[in-house]
Amino acid sequence: MSKEIPINTILNTKEQDYPVTAAFLAQFFERSTLLLRSQIMFLLTEREAFFWPTAEKILKLNQNIDGNPIDALLEYTVAFLREQIKFLSTGDYRYDETTFDDAFKEVYDNPDVMEAFYLEGLLVTHAFWPIHLDMHRFFEESFLQQLKQEESLGVELGFGHGLYLFEILDKYPKTKALGFDISQYSLAYANKLLLQNGIAADRFDLALGDVREPLSFDDSTLDWCVFAEVLEHIPTPDFALREIARCLKPDGLAFITTAINSNAIDHLWHFNTLDEVTAMLNANNLEIVALKELPLADYDSKSKDPTIDCAFVCKPLV
Amino acid sequence: MNDINTKLTEIFQEVFGDKTLVINDEMTAAEVADWDSITHISLIFSCEQAFNIKFTLAEIAELKNVGELKQIIAAKQN
Numbered sequence: 513m514s515k516e517i518p519i520n521t522i523l524n525t526k527e528q529d530y531p532v533t534a535a536f537l538a539q540f541f542e543r544s545t546l547l548l549r550s551q552i553m554f555l556l557t558e559r560e561a562f563f564w565p566t567a568e569k570i571l572k573l574n575q576n577i578d579g580n581p582i583d584a585l586l587e588y589t590v591a592f593l594r595e596q597i598k599f600l601s602t603g604d605y606r607y608d609e610t611t612f613d614d615a616f617k618e619v620y621d622n623p624d625v626m627e628a629f630y631l632e633g634l635l636v637t638h639a640f641w642p643i644h645l646d647m648h649r650f651f652e653e654s655f656l657q658q659l660k661q662e663e664s665l666g667v668e669l670g671f672g673h674g675l676y677l678f679e680i681l682d683k684y685p686k687t688k689a690l691g692f693d694i695s696q697y698s699l700a701y702a703n704k705l706l707l708q709n710g711i712a713a714d715r716f717d718l719a720l721g722d723v724r725e726p727l728s729f730d731d732s733t734l735d736w737c738v739f740a741e742v743l744e745h746i747p748t749p750d751f752a753l754r755e756i757a758r759c760l761k762p763d764g765l766a767f768i769t770t771a772i773n774s775n776a777i778d779h780l781w782h783f784n785t786l787d788e789v790t791a792m793l794n795a796n797n798l799e800i801v802a803l804k805e806l807p808l809a810d811y812d813s814k815s816k817d818p819t820i821d822c823a824f825v826c827k828p829l830v
Numbered sequence: 831m832n833d834i835n836t837k838l839t840e841i842f843q844e845v846f847g848d849k850t851l852v853i854n855d856e857m858t859a860a861e862v863a864d865w866d867s868i869t870h871i872s873l874i875f876s877c878e879q880a881f882n883i884k885f886t887l888a889e890i891a892e893l894k895n896v897g898e899l900k901q902i903i904a905a906k907q908n
């Protein structure tokens with residue numbers, strides 16, 4: 513654990529510029545005696561400049577759809593850690609390539625998970641888990657900044673909460689977005705998140721869809737694609753990547769992330785090393801333009817959690 | 831309560847990999863090196879299995895010290 517720092521002093525100095533985050537943290541530290549405390553201390557001391565504006569943005573997006581973010585964040589974190597502990601003793605993920613349908617029934621199609629804490633919890637981890645905050649910064653700097661100002665069309669596959677769609681639609685008024693997700697609850701949540709945060713309804717179209725099936729686009733028609741934290745959830749990652757490469761324009765960009773040695777309540781494809789992921793991208797016609805490796809050990813050298821997250825910006829191999 | 835104490839000591843020793851660890855009621859996470867989020871959930875998980883109980887999210891998040899953990903376990907066993 514990192515040493516205690518005077519939380520109230522920090523919150524007082526930030527309250528004016530970042531009121532939602534300051535109020536969130538005051539309540540959080542009252543409730544949580546241990547969970548995520550040292551991680552949030554880390555953010556307050558080592559990531560101050562990026563943390564505050566990002567947390568404020570994400571919490572406001574969530575506030576506009578009436579969330580309960582502290583409970584959701586805690587519950588998502590506990591659910592993840594429980595699975596990771598089982599993985600440490602068995603070496604196996606919760607599901608495997610043959611049991612995707614169980615994951616669908618127990619997670620993606622289950623309101624007691626998706627609506628109760630999953631979507632909201634995962635959304636706020638992008639501010640309050642150091643590893644996800646850094647992944648989000650990589651998204652902004654290496655992907656979002658690189659997209660075109662002109663009219664364009666893109667898709668997000670497995671959009672979940674819809675944060676990435678919001679960021680893209682908000683920054684580029686001339687782009688239009690499509691989105692597919694297998695969960696009716698993701699669909700409802702992301703639609704609400706976009707509409708209630710000022711994105712016009714005619715700029716995006718979200719629908720139910722399954723990335724185990726071919727994408728409904730002609731070759732070389734998409735300017736951008738986001739495929740974040742889905743590879744480790746599906747039994748057909750090679751096929752999905754090949755479809756993305758096929759549909760991207762030659763100058764199109766894909767943002768792709770996944771997790772290595774990291775179980776969760778809905779993971780089934782176990783990547784052991786970064787090399788396995790890069791080899792899979794290359795084998796399926798994607799060339800890596802930028803790469804960020806995020807080992808949990810970099811944040812907490814004593815942690816027993818072997819998670820490595822990784823994020824890529826890719827273009828289609830021609 | 832004695833029974834709980836014995837089992838709980840074994841769980842703490844196992845989770846922290848320290849066979850000499852002695853627990854007391856006032857002990858908090860801040861005093862035990864390596865008691866972080868993941869070891870915390872390991873402790874909770876082991877207690878759930880050993881005592882055949884289930885903790886709520888509030889109990890997991892708001893737990894203050896070993897004494898409180900013992901009380902929760904005792905209450906759930908009855």
Ligand SMILES: C[S@@+](CC[C@H](N)C(=O)[O-])C[C@H]1O[C@@H](n2cnc3c(N)ncnc32)[C@H](O)[C@@H]1O
Nearest residue numbers: 620670671672693694695698721722723740741
């Ligand atoms: C971990 S979430 C990722 C959300 C968001 N992209 C992010 O990075 O935070 C995984 C999402 O993929 C969706 N999903 C899982 N399997 C899918 C499939 N076969 N086709 C489409 N979406 C799927 C789930 O419903 C869920 O919303």
